[in-house]
Amino acid sequence: MNPVSALYVPGDRPDRFDKAAASGADVVILDLEDAVAGDAKAAALDHVTAWLRGRTGGPAVQVRVNPGADHEIRAVRATGARVGLRIPKVEAPEDLGAVASLAPGLPLTALIESARGLEHAAAIAAHPAVAALALGEADLAGDLGSTADAVLDHARIRLLVAARAADLPAPMLSAYPRIQDLDGLRADTERGRALGLRGRTAVHPKQIPVIREVFAPTPEETAWAEAVLAALEHGGVATLPSGEMVDPAMLGRARAILGIR
Numbered sequence: 001m002n003p004v005s006a007l008y009v010p011g012d013r014p015d016r017f018d019k020a021a022a023s024g025a026d027v028v029i030l031d032l033e034d035a036v037a038g039d040a041k042a043a044a045l046d047h048v049t050a051w052l053r054g055r056t057g058g059p060a061v062q063v064r065v066n067p068g069a070d071h072e073i074r075a076v077r078a079t080g081a082r083v084g085l086r087i088p089k090v091e092a093p094e095d096l097g098a099v100a101s102l103a104p105g106l107p108l109t110a111l112i113e114s115a116r117g118l119e120h121a122a123a124i125a126a127h128p129a130v131a132a133l134a135l136g137e138a139d140l141a142g143d144l145g146s147t148a149d150a151v152l153d154h155a156r157i158r159l160l161v162a163a164r165a166a167d168l169p170a171p172m173l174s175a176y177p178r179i180q181d182l183d184g185l186r187a188d189t190e191r192g193r194a195l196g197l198r199g200r201t202a203v204h205p206k207q208i209p210v211i212r213e214v215f216a217p218t219p220e221e222t223a224w225a226e227a228v229l230a231a232l233e234h235g236g237v238a239t240l241p242s243g244e245m246v247d248p249a250m251l252g253r254a255r256a257i258l259g260i261r
């Protein structure tokens with residue numbers, strides 16, 4: 001099953017790392033970039049590497065490094081921990097060259113956060129070290145000068161197409177910053193899910209249950225997917241008891257609902 005929730009925790013808050021790991025999120029993102037002030041970045045890197053060294057088990061972990069901060073990648077790699085790297089503000093595949101050579105084998109998530117990055121999303125997705133794309137909606141809104149839903153949806157769709165064309169998973173939605181507004185989080189996440197994006201990053205533990213609920217298949221979806229798989233066991237065309245015609249074109253969606261690849 002691909003992850004559907006990821007929780008950011010600032011790298012200079014080691015008191016919160018274990019809480020993030022126990023939050024129920026599928027992925028913990030230790031942030032060295034925008035959540036950490038400039039004068040706290042060196043200490044944050046020490047906290048992050050110490051925690052990675054001492055860690056045994058728990059959810060998947062990613063570290064969001066600063067753009068061009070090769071020393072951070074070396075330090076994370078030196079821990080020997082199996083982590084993903086989250087690379088912010090990627091605007092072209094060339095931005096990943098140094099990262100990929102410093103961290104061979106570590107899966108990269110490329111954050112697309114500008115118009116230029118969006119224009120090059122297909123080439124970025126095709127970079128062999130890239131395991132996933134993600135959108136940085138706050139930075140993107142700043143670059144585009146727009147927070148309109150239509151503009152955001154356009155960016156989400158473009159990122160989805162770029163990812164899928166490169167055989168990458170559907171991208172996760174970006175963090176929803178209004179922590180107290182869980183209804184707003186739910187509505188915006190449902191809109192993103194309807195577009196085809198899968199999963200969401202969070203900035204507070206209380207956002208995780210909402211995100212998980214939105215991406216859990218409904219009983220109706222599960223029943224439909226199981227019926228499709230049963231009806232198409234031998235291929236060809238079949239008719240479900242509901243009267244819906246199904247054929248192999250529906251298998252991809254049915255498998256995705258059931259978490260089967």
Ligand SMILES: CC(C)(COP(=O)(O)OP(=O)(O)OC[C@H]1O[C@@H](n2cnc3c(N)ncnc32)[C@H](O)[C@@H]1OP(=O)(O)O)[C@@H](O)C(=O)NCCC(=O)NCCSC(=O)C[C@H](O)C(=O)O
Nearest residue numbers: 008009010016019020031034035136137138139175203204
């Ligand atoms: C936003 C916060 C600073 C809020 O912190 P605070 O006001 O202290 O929260 P609470 O008092 O409600 O905390 C309640 C308990 O929950 C724990 N907690 C809170 N946040 C986290 C967390 N992220 N991980 C783990 N645990 C957390 C507290 O410790 C409390 O626990 P307890 O005392 O036991 O009750 C804070 O939530 C925060 O720092 N969030 C992460 C911010 C961040 O990383 N931002 C950067 C990523 S988003 C981004 O960059 C956007 C993107 O790039 C783009 O362009 O769009």
Ligand SMILES: [Mg+2]
Nearest residue numbers: 113136138139
């Ligand atoms: Mg950003």
